[in-house]
Amino acid sequence: MKVLMIGPFPPVVNGVTVSNDFLYHSLTSQGDQVNRINTETGKIASMQGDKISLHKILTFLSIYKNIFKVSGKDVVYMTIGQTFWGVVKYSPFICYCWLAGIPYVFHIHGGYLSKSYLNMSRRKQRIIKVLFSKSSCVIALSESLAKDIQNIFTKVNIAVVENFYDQELIHPALERTVHSVPHFLFLSNLMLGKGILEFLDALIILQDAHKLHFKVALAGNIERGMQAEIQKRIDRLKEDKVYFLGLADLPKKKELLYWSDIFVLPTWYIMEGQPISIIEAYVTGNVVVSTHQGGIEEISGYDTFFKTEAQNPALLAEVLFNSVQQLPQLKQAIEQTKKTTQIRFNSNRFVEEIKEVLLKK
Numbered sequence: 059m060k061v062l063m064i065g066p067f068p069p070v071v072n073g074v075t076v077s078n079d080f081l082y083h084s085l086t087s088q089g090d091q092v093n094r095i096n097t098e099t100g101k102i103a104s105m106q107g108d109k110i111s112l113h114k115i116l117t118f119l120s121i122y123k124n125i126f127k128v129s130g131k132d133v134v135y136m137t138i139g140q141t142f143w144g145v146v147k148y149s150p151f152i153c154y155c156w157l158a159g160i161p162y163v164f165h166i167h168g169g170y171l172s173k174s175y176l177n178m179s180r181r182k183q184r185i186i187k188v189l190f191s192k193s194s195c196v197i198a199l200s201e202s203l204a205k206d207i208q209n210i211f212t213k214v215n216i217a218v219v220e221n222f223y224d225q226e227l228i229h230p231a232l233e234r235t236v237h238s239v240p241h242f243l244f245l246s247n248l249m250l251g252k253g254i255l256e257f258l259d260a261l262i263i264l265q266d267a268h269k270l271h272f273k274v275a276l277a278g279n280i281e282r283g284m285q286a287e288i289q290k291r292i293d294r295l296k297e298d299k300v301y302f303l304g305l306a307d308l309p310k311k312k313e314l315l316y317w318s319d320i321f322v323l324p325t326w327y328i329m330e331g332q333p334i335s336i337i338e339a340y341v342t343g344n345v346v347v348s349t350h351q352g353g354i355e356e357i358s359g360y361d362t363f364f365k366t367e368a369q370n371p372a373l374l375a376e377v378l379f380n381s382v383q384q385l386p387q388l389k390q391a392i393e394q395t396k397k398t399t400q401i402r403f404n405s406n407r408f409v410e411e412i413k414e415v416l417l418k419k
Contacts (some may be wrong), residue, residue, distance in 0.1 A: 060091045065137030066098035073334050074167045084409045095124045118147050128154045133416050134162040140170040140329050142182050161194040168331040169352035172206040199332040200353035217415050221332045222408035223341050227312050240382045242274040243318035245335050249281040253324030258291035259371035277306040315342040323348045326368035340399040343392050361391040
């Protein structure tokens, strides 16, 4: 199968780039002829895609020189954005597919598309509808996100493919250490929408009001303009409590996931989908504290998941405190969740289901 993948790829690290990179290498290793066009602009922001900047325009003008890579492909796979600009910037590639008679598939990595569409002008809605109506299939991360898309694009074929984890994270022989104090982990880009400030505010409450002793690791790139606000809160926590590690590669991520007890992601990110980091936390034996933003609710049905509300540090502190209190009783549930999620979110399943969609085209 000759495939062209168009979308964001590393070195920038987020859920979409990780997914695209993994799929690219998996398909290539299976003997498929895969080319790729990297559309990553290099920006980390809570409001990605909502405004057209000169930087974005110049980036995509340089990307369009690769348009002839579409020629001769059996199918084109695009991980498009969730705003008008996030979709329309792919239109030259889409139009080339029309002219060449090449089928194309969209993969939507989030739950903002339907809301974005409803806020568009009728002219913009018509443009988006045409681009979607001629696609072979649209892939969504969950049933609820698929339903949102289907409600708008009623004639579009939709497939649900849940996210995955890298199986190299699994370490069967590694025994978890029983810690004298709970270990919290924030393993995501340190963005406003991902809830990093609420998390740090909640930790301050745990320290000052609950007198709770703990350790916390923060691993990810910092959103532009957020450094001062993050540092201000870290300065209020005792020095021996917080470890800031920057971007974590796979070995470091693995180390952190087995070091931590409770993974925390109080996200309210408008484009949230189904965070790979939550899945990684489950399969490595962590308790998870998060919101139901995007498609998270559909992966929250485990006894080791504790729900919090977005932008509510006081409630988050209470949920964290309760999860710490329950840790000793959750040992069996953690093992069960780990086994169940290792099967459910297996990366081989992810690649097989994506490939099945591409072959149907």
